[in-house]
Structures are given as structure tokens and as C-alpha cells.
Amino acid sequence: MDTYADLIECEDVLLFANAAITSTGQREFHSAAGEQRLSLDFLHRYIQGNYPDLYAATLALDINDHNAALIIANLLGQRGGAGDGRLIAWRLGRMSPPRVYRLFQGLRRDGVNNRRTRALIRDWLAGRPDLAFDAVKYRSAVKSAVRHAHLRPAGELGDFLFAPFSRPRYDTPVLEAWRRAHYDKKALYELPYTVAEGFAARHGINRATFLERIAPRLTRLERLRLTESAAGDGVDTQADLAAMPLVRLASYVLSLAADVRERRREELVGALRASAARAAGARAGTWGSVAAVLDDSFSSFGSPVKRRRPLAVALACHYLLEALAGSYRGLWLSRVGDPLRVRPTGPTPLGRRVIDALERRPGLLVIVSDGWDNAPPGLAAEVLRVWRRKLDPEGEVGIVHVNPVFDAGQIEVRRLSTLVPTAGIRDAEDLPALVELARFAEGRTGLGELRAYLAERAAGR
Amino acid sequence: MIDLTGLETRPAQTWGALRLVPLVRREPIVDLRLHAKVYGDELSVVSLPDRTSYTAYVPHAFVATWSDDDTPAAAYGTQLDRPLRSMPVRTRRKMARRVDRKRLRFLPLHLAVEGFLALHFGGPEIAWEEWSREAISHGLSPRVEDAYIGAEVRGLDDALKVFEIYPGQCGLLLYAADSLACAFVVPHPEDYRTLHPTLVRDMYGELIYDYALFHPAADFPAVIDDSQVSSPADLRAQAERHEREWAEFHDSVMAGRLLRAPARVEEVYRMGRYTLSRFLPGFERKVENHIGETITDEEGRLAYLKTFRLSEAQIRRGHLLSTLAEHGWSMRDTAASLRISEASLGMRLRQAGFGHLLRQDVLDGYRKQVNERTRRTRRDGAASPPA
Numbered sequence: 001m002d003t004y005a006d007l008i009e010c011e012d013v014l015l016f017a018n019a020a021i022t023s024t025g026q027r028e029f030h031s032a033a034g035e036q037r038l039s040l041d042f043l044h045r046y047i048q049g050n051y052p053d054l055y056a057a058t059l060a061l062d063i064n065d066h067n068a069a070l071i072i073a074n075l076l077g078q079r080g081g082a083g084d085g086r087l088i089a090w091r092l093g094r095m096s097p098p099r100v101y102r103l104f105q106g107l108r109r110d111g112v113n114n115r116r117t118r119a120l121i122r123d124w125l126a127g128r129p130d131l132a133f134d135a136v137k138y139r140s141a142v143k144s145a146v147r148h149a150h151l152r153p154a155g156e157l158g159d160f161l162f163a164p165f166s167r168p169r170y171d172t173p174v175l176e177a178w179r180r181a182h183y184d185k186k187a188l189y190e191l192p193y194t195v196a197e198g199f200a201a202r203h204g205i206n207r208a209t210f211l212e213r214i215a216p217r218l219t220r221l222e223r224l225r226l227t228e229s230a231a232g233d234g235v236d237t238q239a240d241l242a243a244m245p246l247v248r249l250a251s252y253v254l255s256l257a258a259d260v261r262e263r264r265r266e267e268l269v270g271a272l273r274a275s276a277a278r279a280a281g282a283r284a285g286t287w288g289s290v291a292a293v294l295d296d297s298f299s300s301f302g303s304p305v306k307r308r309r310p311l312a313v314a315l316a317c318h319y320l321l322e323a324l325a326g327s328y329r330g331l332w333l334s335r336v337g338d339p340l341r342v343r344p345t346g347p348t349p350l351g352r353r354v355i356d357a358l359e360r361r362p363g364l365l366v367i368v369s370d371g372w373d374n375a376p377p378g379l380a381a382e383v384l385r386v387w388r389r390k391l392d393p394e395g396e397v398g399i400v401h402v403n404p405v406f407d408a409g410q411i412e413v414r415r416l417s418t419l420v421p422t423a424g425i426r427d428a429e430d431l432p433a434l435v436e437l438a439r440f441a442e443g444r445t446g447l448g449e450l451r452a453y454l455a456e457r458a459a460g461r
Numbered sequence: 462m463i464d465l466t467g468l469e470t471r472p473a474q475t476w477g478a479l480r481l482v483p484l485v486r487r488e489p490i491v492d493l494r495l496h497a498k499v500y501g502d503e504l505s506v507v508s509l510p511d512r513t514s515y516t517a518y519v520p521h522a523f524v525a526t527w528s529d530d531d532t533p534a535a536a537y538g539t540q541l542d543r544p545l546r547s548m549p550v551r552t553r554r555k556m557a558r559r560v561d562r563k564r565l566r567f568l569p570l571h572l573a574v575e576g577f578l579a580l581h582f583g584g585p586e587i588a589w590e591e592w593s594r595e596a597i598s599h600g601l602s603p604r605v606e607d608a609y610i611g612a613e614v615r616g617l618d619d620a621l622k623v624f625e626i627y628p629g630q631c632g633l634l635l636y637a638a639d640s641l642a643c644a645f646v647v648p649h650p651e652d653y654r655t656l657h658p659t660l661v662r663d664m665y666g667e668l669i670y671d672y673a674l675f676h677p678a679a680d681f682p683a684v685i686d687d688s689q690v691s692s693p694a695d696l697r698a699q700a701e702r703h704e705r706e707w708a709e710f711h712d713s714v715m716a717g718r719l720l721r722a723p724a725r726v727e728e729v730y731r732m733g734r735y736t737l738s739r740f741l742p743g744f745e746r747k748v749e750n751h752i753g754e755t756i757t758d759e760e761g762r763l764a765y766l767k768t769f770r771l772s773e774a775q776i777r778r779g780h781l782l783s784t785l786a787e788h789g790w791s792m793r794d795t796a797a798s799l800r801i802s803e804a805s806l807g808m809r810l811r812q813a814g815f816g817h818l819l820r821q822d823v824l825d826g827y828r829k830q831v832n833e834r835t836r837r838t839r840r841d842g843a844a845s846p847p848a
Contacts, residue, residue: 030623298625334628347471347483347625351683351700359693374625376472376707378682379700386687386696 006447013054013450016047018413018424020058020067023406027303029310030372031408039408040067048074054451056084059091060458062430068095069103076120077112085116087458092124097134100124101141108148121149132172135160137192189213193222208233220244224252241271246320246428249275250312253340261340269340276319279429283324290325291362293353294318294342295369296332301344302405311344313404314368316428321366324432331357333369348372350416351379358387364398366431370405371414371422384417400435463720463755466762468646470708471627473636475680477616478673480639481624482711484632490648492516493735493756493764495655516733518648518756518765520656591792591807591823608664608769614642615673618661626657632766633660634716638676641719641749642669646766648756666772681707718749719768734759742771744780778813804830 023040027033044067048055059071068091075088092100104121107113125145128134135142135157143161146153159166160175170176173190180187181199188199193214200210211230215237218226223239230237241249253261253268261268277284300311318330318339330339331353334346350373357365373380384399402425403413415422423434468484475481496517611617614637631653632646642665647653685699712720724743728736735756742750753768771779788794796806807819807827816824 299623345626346628347474352697355693355697355700358696374472374474375627376683376704377475377680378684379703382683382685383696383700386685386690390687390690391693391696 009051009054010447010450012047013051013058015412016043016055017058017061017063018403018422019043019406019411020063020071020424021061021426021430022064022404022413022424023408024064024066024306026305028306028405028408029299029302029370030405033305035408036406039411040070040406043411044070044074048078052078054454056087057454057458059087060454062426062433064426065095065099069099069106073103073106073110073112076107076114076117077110084458085120088120089123092120093127097128098138098141101138101145104145104148105141108144113148118149121145122151125149125151130174132157132160133174133192136174136178136195189217191217193218208235211235211237221248224248227252228255241267242274244271244275246272246275246279246316247309247312247426250315250319250428251308254308254312254315254342258341258343265340272315272319273323276316276323276428279320280323283432285324285326287321287324287326288363289327290321290364290366291329291331291357291360292318292321292366292368293331293350293357294333295348295350295367296334296336296342296344297346297348297372298344299348299370299372308344310370310404311342313425313428315339315342317366317368317402317425317431320428320431325364329357329360329362347375349375349379351376351383354380354383354387358383358391358397361397364400364435366435367399367401367416367420368425369401369403369416371401371403371407371416373416381417384420388417388419402431402434463766464757464761464763465712465720468632468763470711471630472704472707473681473711474624475678476620476623478638478675478677479614479616479620480636480678481620482634482636482715483627483630484634484646485627485629486631486650487629489629489631489650490758490764492733493518493648493758495519495647495649495652516735518735518737520767591819608666609670611661611663611665614665614670617665617673621658621661624657626654633657634711634719635660636678636715637665637669638672639678639715640668640672641716641751642666642672642770644716644719644751644753644766644768646763648764664769666770666775668772669770719751735764741783742776742779744776744783746776746780747773750776750779774813778815781810781813781815802830803827 019040020043023036025033025037025040028036031039044055047058055071056075059068063071072088072091092103095103107117125131125142131142131153139161146161152158153161156167156170156172156175160170160178164179170179177187177190178195181191181196185203185205188196188203191199196214196217197210200207200214211226211233212235215235218237220240220243223237224241224244226237227239241252244252249271253272256264256268294314294317296311296314300308300314302309302311321330322328332339332342333348333350333353334342336342348369350367350369354365354367367380387397388395388399399420401416401420401422403422404425405413406424407414413422413424425431425434465484467486467488469487471483471485473480473482493516496519611621617635629650631648631650632644633653634644635642643660643663645656645660647656683700683703685696685703690696690699724741726738726740728738730737735758737754737756739752739754741752744750750771751768752771753766755763756765758764784799785795788798792803792806796803799806801809804827807824808831810816810819811824811827819827
């Protein structure tokens with residue numbers, strides 16, 4: 001039997017998990033960056049102060065890198081050393097290197113320099129596959145981290161970081177390429193793209209020529225990001241669309257104009273399906289009949305810094321659910337039939353579309369929306385209430401609301417109804433795990449199970 | 462009466478103190494469109510039909526180059542076809558260069574308000590001897606009224622930014638703390654899309670500014686009676702009923718005053734099947750009063766509407782002026798109808814800011830009379846305190 005305090009704790013932790021999955025401290029459609037950061041900061045302090053052990057354990061969930069970095073910074077700065085060192089190290093390993101370096105710089109700025117922090121930085125740097133490459137690509141960040149952790153890099157690397165022109169030449173190829181790139185145009189093509197770009201500007205190399213020759217050195221994401229601008233210079237970066245993560249690919253598709261999407265339809269749909277099939281993995285086709293209500297209202301535009309992010313999540317969920325489900329029906333709010341033609345426009349008549357979806361009694365209904373139900377306001381909540389209370393009291397139809405947007409004003413992801421679990425979502429790949437997590441929010445499972453779930457996730461890392 | 466036939470009310474969206482009620486046309490009006498000049502450089506993005514097949518209109522205070530010489534001019538009042546009445550706008554070279562080519566340009570706010578009011582208030586038609594020479598030769602113009610630009614109304618910029626425009630939307634009613642601030646209707650959704658952001662450059666009365674500051678508005682959440690529901694079809698019916706009820710409530714209660722508002726309508730211009738008119742309210746005190754411009758078709762259906770809500774002080778002034786106009790600008794008759802003395806009417810005019818309209822010697826006479834009377838009514842006949 002759960003006590004009242006247990007229920008509150010369970011709710012708080014879920015609230016925090018949802019916020020940590022969705023919010024990136026950036027501007028959203030309805031709130032500015034400052035509001036988001038303020039709201040998120042409050043949540044972090046609240047959870048850390050009240051449930052320190054659970055706060056550390058949330059690192060095991062699929063929270064986003066921004067929040068993971070915040071949690072790690074808070075844990076390291078905390079007196080008495082909370083948190084599991086191995087879990088932190090594991091999470092650092094999953095973050096992109098620039099973000100980890102930014103975290104280290106933040107720790108340095110805040111004056112967090114205890115033994116644990118230094119050990120963590122040392123181990124992480126030791127675990128890098130090619131530190132010399134990092135030193136070239138993230139020069140000042142590596143320097144700052146090395147300095148902060150009181151390390152003495154072996155051999156050439158120390159010289160490269162702190163006295164780069166003290167040696168006539170380097171034995172490590174990438175360091176030598178960096179040295180030669182200062183005067184030799186050919187050498188810069190052996191450097192990573194971001195570094196080479198600076199040298200190219202310095203040597204006055206024409207953009208088309210530069211892109212043509214640097215193309216083999218581009219990373220997977222750089223290829224995708226540069227596709228359109230490079231095409232303007234007549235260079236094909238050969239981005240492998242199908243290998244991209246689902247939401248990123250959806251974002252790319254949505255960035256294309258309507259006529260381009262139409263022209264490249266087969267290629268784009270093929271890539272989206274392939275990516276979705278990869279994400280679904282062994283679960284493909286096992287979910288039975290699924291319906292989805294997908295939000296493509298104007299607010300799914302997100303903000304200029306997160307362009308069409310909520311819409312991209314909805315599009316990604318569409319393809320993922322299509323892959324997971326035996327029979328699938330996707331309902332867009334604007335009533336477009338063709339998912340490749342969605343654009344963020346119009347109001348949010350969620351209630352009506354939920355009725356449309358429930359009418360055929362699917363096994364599972366997934367609602368992907370930022371929760372600003374406004375045409376008319378509150379209809380979705382009423383529909384879901386009446387459905388759960390009157391038309392389907394046994395809960396034959398599972399209903400889950402996933403929300404890609406953190407609402408700074410309410411300090412949680414906006415809910416549609418108390419009877420339907422709401423989970424924050426960042427990457428469509430997490431959808432199966434979220435549907436799992438949503439059980440806790442429904443109130444059928446208690447704190448004991450939640451703690452066990454978190455421990456299990458943490459142990460699995 | 463303003464006839465909203467063809468326009469359907471859709472659920473409102475709220476933000477802070479503001480409630481925005483969209484009006485949607487099932488069938489947009491295609492033979493009355495915003496003048497191509499308003500679209501400016503972005504002409505390519507809208508599909509304007511052939512120039513001969515539609516009548517054009519230009520909103521009040523819109524600035525563009527209308528004549529052959531390169532000087533920009535502002536439309537003076539909403540106009541059909543091409544602005545016949547326009548005010549040249551002189552800009553210093555520096556300012557002109559800064560103007561963004563893609564942005565719609567409207568007159569600065571204070572000019573727009575003055576022009577608007579001057580259009581609505583003429584002046585004395587009979588040269589009673591009390592009126593000053595200036596009032597007779599120039600009418601009440603220039604009337605200066607205070608108004609706030611939309612950007613100053615708290616939350617309006619955000620409300621317009623996060624507002625989700627409906628497909629086919631041709632109009633918007635804007636409420637601050639559930640009191641109607643302005644109504645805006647255009648013939649075609651593309652016109653609406655173009656003009657939607659300009660609402661933040663629009664003018665609003667003091668009342669709206671205050672209400673937006675202090676009185677948050679709440680959503681009207683949908684409520685479904687579950688005893689009526691036994692199948693998904695019932696659920697749908699209930700949802701539809703809710704939407705219908707909202708529209709009825711809005712049209713009859715929330716916007717009722719506006720729709721019944723026009724007490725005097727002046728037809729300004731007729732072109733093809735469209736009539737441009739301006740309307741004045743009844744200047745009934747302590748209720749909503751709107752002035753505005755409409756374009757209607759031959760059956761009186763609304764194609765274009767733009768209103769400005771008067772503040773309490775403006776209503777009082779309007780009430781005075783309209784009573785004067787009703788009585789042929791005769792001080793004696795007006796005073797009689799208001800059941801006050803001529804002198805107090807003169808004082809009231811002065812307090813309302815119309816002192817300059819009366820001849821100085823007449824005004825002085827009134828003042829003396831009023832002062833005499835107060836002195837007489839004072840105990841021990843003390844002199845009135847210094848003003």
C-alpha cells in the first residue's frame with residue numbers, strides 16, 4: 001500500500017523525468033529561452049534537494065544530453081559526493097564530445113574541482129579513441145579540461161596544446177597536418193571539416209573547391225547538414241539518409257520545400273521507412289492495431305532555434321508506429337492524408353481527431369501533441385474523460401499522450417487529461433520505452449515498482 | 462446592423478488577458494481584394510486574380526507610392542479601388558532609406574488616429590455666433606485623441622504571434638478582459654494572413670491598455686454531459702453542440718454590442734457592387750461604443766470591417782458633439798435638451814477639450830456666469846478658490 005508521500009514522490013520523479021527528456025533550455029513556441037531555463041533550474045534544485053538518490057538515478061533514463069550534463073554538474077558540485085561514478089561515466093560516454101567538453105568547461109567556470117571530478121575527467125580523456133584528433137578539433141576545450149584536471153599529456157600533445165610552435169615538426173599525423181595547414185593548402189584537407197573551414201578561409205580557397213575536396217572527411221551529421229548548401233555549389237555530400245536517427249531525418253525532410261519533397265518522394269519515404277524499421281528492430285509488427293493523432297498545428301513549428309521540432313517528432317512517430325503496428329492509422333490534425341506534405345499550420349482541434357481515432361476502437365491510441373488544445377479548448381480532455389469513464393471503463397483501448405514540448409509555465413509537459421498518461425518525448429526511438437514508463441503515470445503501479453525500474457535501468461548500464 | 466452572414470465564429474484562443482476569436486469564411490470573396498500595392502514585393506506568393514476581375518481596397522493609413530512622382534502617401538480612410546484621398550508623407554532621406562521593403566507600412570499611430578476621427582466628426586454647419594472662426598472653417602479637425610499602439614498593450618504581440626490562424630480565416634475579434642477591443646474582417650484569407658501581424662501596429666484605446674494589464678482571461682473549457690453519451694457518435698454530437706453553443710453565445714452576447722452598434726452610417730463611396738461606409742455609435746454612456754469602417758456588398762453582407770473602441774472620455778466627448786450636431790450646433794437648444802444652462806454647457810465643452818471651438822469672449826462670459834452662481838450659492842459669499 002502506497003502512502004500519500006510515496007505517491008507524491010512517484011509523481012515528482014515522473015514530472016522531472018518528463019521535463020528532463022523534453023526541455024533543452026531553448027526557446028519554444030509558447031515560452032522564451034529564459035523562462036525555460038528558469039523553470040528547469042527550479043525542477044533540478046527541487047528534485048536534488050528532496051530526492052538526492054533518485055536524482056542521480058534519473059541519469060539511467062533516456063533524458064536528453066542537456067539535462068544529463070546539468071545533473072552531472074550538480075552531482076559533482078554537491079558536497080559529500082552523491083551519485084554513482086560508474087553511471088556518470090557511462091552517461092558521459094553516450095554524450096557527444098563537444099557537449100562533454102562544454103560540461104568540463106562549465107565545471108571549471110563554477111570552480112568545481114574535487115578529486116572525483118578530476119578522476120572523471122582523467123578517465124574520460126583516457127577513454128577517447130584519438131585524443132590528438134580531439135585536441136585539433138576542440139583545441140581550447142581540451143586545453144581547458146587538461147588544465148582543470150591537473151593532467152600532463154604525454155609526449156607531443158602537451159606541446160601541441162600549450163606551446164604549439166615550439167616544435168619544428170610533429171610525429172602524430174593529425175598534429176603535423178595542423179602545423180602544415182598554416183602554410184600548405186593541401187594539408188588542410190587532412191583535418192576535420194570544422195577546423196579545415198577556418199584554414200580554407202585563411203587561404204582564400206573557393207567554397208566549391210573546398211567542399212569537393214573535404215567531402216571524404218565529413219562526419220555523418222555534417223553530410224546531412226551540408227546537403228542543401230553544398231548542392232548550391234554543385235557538390236554532393238552523399239548523406240546516407242537511411243542511416244540517420246529518425247527525428248533528425250524527419251527534421252531534414254520537413255526543411256525541404258513542398259515541390260522538392262514531391263520530387264524526391266521515393267527516396268525520402270524509403271529512408272524514413274528504413275530508419276523506422278531499424279528503430280523498431282525486433283518489435284516490428286507486434287503492436288496490433290494502433291491509431292495515432294498527430295499534431296501539425298501552427299505551434300508544432302516550435303521556435304526559430306528548434307525549427308519544426310515538435311512536427312518532426314510527430315512525423316517520426318508516424319513512421320515508427322507504422323513499423324511497430326500490425327495495422328496502423330495516422331490522423332493529422334489538419335486532415336492531410338499524405339504525411340510527406342505536412343506543414344505546421346492551423347489550429348489544434350485535438351478533441352475531434354481523438355473521437356475520429358477512438359471510433360474504430362484501436363488496441364492502442366498514441367497522441368503526439370504539445371497539449372495546447374484550442375479548438376475548442378479542453379475538448380480533448382472531456383472526450384478522453386467520457387471515453388474512459390463511460391464508453392470504455394475496462395480500458396480496452398490503451399491511450400498514451402506523448403509530448404515533445406516542456407511547458408515552462410506549468411513546470412511540466414502539458415497534460416491533456418488526468419486519466420491519460422502523458423510522457424515527454426525527445427527521440428522517436430524512445431517511444432516504446434515511454435509507453436512502458438507511462439504505466440507509472442497512470443497510477444496503477446507505485447513507487448516500489450518505479451524504484452525497481454530505475455535500479456534495473458541503472459544496473460543494465 | 463452589421464451583418465456577419467457568411468462568417469462563422471470558431472473557438473477562441475486566449476493568451477494572458479486577451480481572447481482572440483477567429484471568423485472563418487466558407488467561401489472567400491474573390492472579387493474584392495487588397496490592393497496589389499499592399500502585397501508589395503511579395504506579389505509572387507499570393508495568387509491575385511487578373512486585375513480586371515476584382516475591386517481593390519486599401520486599408521486606412523496604408524502608406525505606398527500611389528502617384529507617378531516617387532513620394533509615398535498614406536490612404537486617408539479606407540478606400541475602394543485606388544486612394545483618391547491620400548496624404549503625402551514626407552520622410553527625411555535617412556528615414557526613407559531605413560524602411561524595410563518587405564514590411565507593410567502604415568502611418569504612425571497618432572496621425573492615423575487623428576485622421577480617423579477627423580473623418581468621423583465634421584463641424585458646425587450653421588455659423589452660430591458662439592463658434593470661433595477656426596471651428597467653422599476647419600471643422601473639429603485636427604482632433605487629437607490618445608490611443609495606444611498595439612505593441613504597448615501587454616501580451617498583444619505574443620498573443621498574435623502564438624495565435625493559430627484557421628484555414629479560411631478572414632477575420633478576428635479581439636477581446637481584452639472579455640471586452641471587445643477591435644474587430645477586423647477582410648474579404649479573403651490571403652489578405653488576412655498579410656494583415657494579421659499589422660494588428661500589433663494598430664491603435665487601441667486606453668481602456669484596452671488597462672484591461673490587458675490587470676484582468677486575465679480564462680478559457681471557456683468544453684464540457685460534455687456524459688449522461689447524454691452512449692456511443693462515439695453521441696460524443697461527436699456533443700462536441701458539435703458545444704461549438705455551436707459557443708458561436709451563438711459569442712455572436713449574441715460577446716459581440717452583440719458591436720453588431721447592433723452603428724447608430725449613424727455614412728455611405729462614402731460606391732464601386733461595382735461594393736459600398737464603403739463609416740459608422741458612428743449612439744454615444745450611449747457607460748457601454749461599449751465603436752467607430753469603424755465597413756465595406757459591404759449589394760445585399761449588405763460584410764466584406765471588410767475595421768473598428769476602434771472609444772474610451773469613456775471619448776464617449777462623453779462624442780456624446781456632446783453628437784448632441785450639438787443634432788441640434789444644429791445651437792448652444793441654446795442643446796443646453797435645453799441636456800437640461801442644463803447654456804453657460805454650464807460651455808464649461809462642459811471646455812472641460813472636454815473643445816474650449817478652442819468657442820469664441821474667447823463668449824467662453825469668458827460663460828465662465829463668469831458659472832462663477833457668479835457658485836459664489837452666490839456659497840455661504841457667506843466667499844470668493845471661489847483659485848482654479
